[in-house]
């Protein structure tokens with residue numbers, strides 16, 4: 001567990017702090033053990049000669065990834081991004097400023113791959129690849145949630161997320177991986193989901209949900225698993241099978257399918273939408289984890305794929321699936337592949353296929369948290385920005401009292417929950433709590449101004465993170481809701497026109 | 499032919515060669531390096547035309563920077579626009595007859611030389627005054643500003659204090675272009691100005707000035723947001739056996 005630390009106090013406005021060098025130098029994620037590394041194709045641990053290997057790997061990445069090449073060459077140190085990262089704002093550690101984080105890697109790139117860095121390292125801030133540098137990488141590239149907020153504000157679109165993925169890829173390639181992400185990837189390869197829930201456990205859970213919904217509504221809503229010939233395969237983060245408030249979302253999906261009369265199924269083989277391969281920049285793992293979904297879709301013979309509430313999973317699904325596991329010529333071309341559950345529900349609402357009793361949520365005054373990967377790395381619907389409109393429309397279809405947080409903290413400028421990108425582990429609690437500060441500050445404002453009682457999200461990581469950090473800021477932990485949890489409460493089952 | 503003339507003639511041939519070859523090489527590298535995945539920062543345009551428009555806004559009005567920080571935007575934008583105007587204005591040393599469009603800049607350049615220096619001064623001041631920017635500045639960042647500032651000041655000096663024989667300067671540069679060398683006036687301000695400009699040309703391909711070609715290659719800005727509609731593959735994602743699992 002992390003050492004004791006002070007939770008930031010929420011001010012009336014978000015202040016840009018002065019730098020406090022070294023403030024988070026002690027933050028350390030647990031290092032992966034050999035058993036978390038070797039099954040993923042990484043060396044078990046740091047071994048003799050790792051420096052050369054790391055430098056060589058950096059060279060390969062730069063050659064094979066235009067983003068990294070261009071970003072490492074183009075930064076002018078203008079400083080525009082320096083106050084854009086929630087981890088800087090919350091921790092005051094200057095190495096959490098996006099450009100400073102990039103410089104941790106850029107300094108090594110300059111030393112080995114640019115002329116001035118070879119000739120005058122001091123002048124251009126170039127550094128040798130040493131253990132100290134590696135330790136610094138390890139600390140600060142695990143204080144980046146790969147949220148892309150910096151990339152919105154950089155005049156060249158420099159995305160520190162890409163740099164931190166590259167850095168983590170290099171660290172993995174020399175055996176200095178992070179335990180949390182690698183352990184999870186081992187689980188997903190072996191068991192099929194990040195939580196390591198085996199097939200029979202899933203089946204039990206789903207049967208339990210059917211009973212609960214029957215008790216609550218008197219209606220036989222099905223939560224099908226591995227049903228061949230279903231129309232729709234739903235792929236969702238495994239947290240949805242497991243805990244509040246995630247599971248309310250899953251209950252909601254089932255009710256929407258029931259109300260619309262569309263057959264659907266979950267899959268044991270693809271019982272996880274999340275894909276931590278992205279967080280560590282490992283193309284092999286990214287692709288292998290994604291491939292299970294194609295396999296499941298083919299095996300079950302479905303016509304469509306719908307993705308549940310998960311931020312980075314939606315990025316991988318929306319932006320990468322077609323590349324990694326496409327083409328999807330075996331699916332029904334009349335629907336987007338993949339489709340987000342919010343797009344799915346929204347579409348039904350538009351067509352009048354669902355009926356809601358919004359007053360069922362009258363005990364709530366709701367705001368919506370734009371999850372980073374949905375907001376800045378994907379889209380919903382057919383126009384840019386649909387990812388902001390559609391989930392809000394679904395929320396507003398389900399409740400009467402909706403209030404947005406301050407405009408500079410939502411949509412493309414949304415503040416990360418503080419737990420994304422592979423940081424959702426207890427030993428990083430300090431950086432998670434402090435990194436949540438800007439989001440909490442914006443939340444506090446709508447709580448005070450509009451009496452907001454709940455914050456809805458469409459990301460498993462956000463939900464888990466909020467559950468943990470809300471109490472640090474004196475908010476109740478059940479303030480966080482699944483969007484489809486709200487849907488679940490308000491939707492009327494049975495024939496629509498009754 | 500004076501030694502000064504020979505020296506500067508050779509210097510400018512070398513600087514031009516280094517600039518052109520160096521930047522061309524880097525552009526070639528940027529262009530050759532594959533971008534395996536779709537990573538536009540969204541919301542992003544869903545069409546090619548939309549991307550052109552986004553890029554045009556980025557490089558003309560610095561849209562992202564404007565969203566980000568009004569001071570950096572102000573200083574940066576003024577500096578760059580004045581730089582472009584000055585570059586265009588200097589074309590009159592390389593053209594005979596001078597295109598009419600360039601002569602129109604005449605009344606304008608009163609401001610641009612000053613704007614150039616003022617914009618730089620603002621950017622440089624931030625490197626000292628704002629602790630975050632101070633933290634990220636390397637010696638090379640200060641040197642680059644010093645170099646540009648000295649170019650601006652030596653230019654201003656010639657404009658207002660120590661006038662130089664610009665007809666001779668023009669003859670020198672036209673001569674360089676025609677490989678028919680003409681004498682260069684050995685005025686100190688002019689020689690300083692030219693030395694600094696040549697230095698800038700030489701360091702361009704290995705410095706952060708690469709942001710100029712770089713911005714056009716930035717995948718977060720130049721990619722179309724259409725991954726579902728159109729399958730994207732490049733580099734490793736094109737080589738791997740993606741669709742063959744079935």
Ligand code: SF4
Nearest residue numbers: 075076078079081154
């Ligand atoms: S905004 Fe972009 S160019 Fe400016 S310092 Fe940050 S990363 Fe570098």
Ligand code: SF4
Nearest residue numbers: 085144145147148150
């Ligand atoms: S991607 Fe997000 S967490 Fe990482 S440096 Fe940028 S703003 Fe910070």
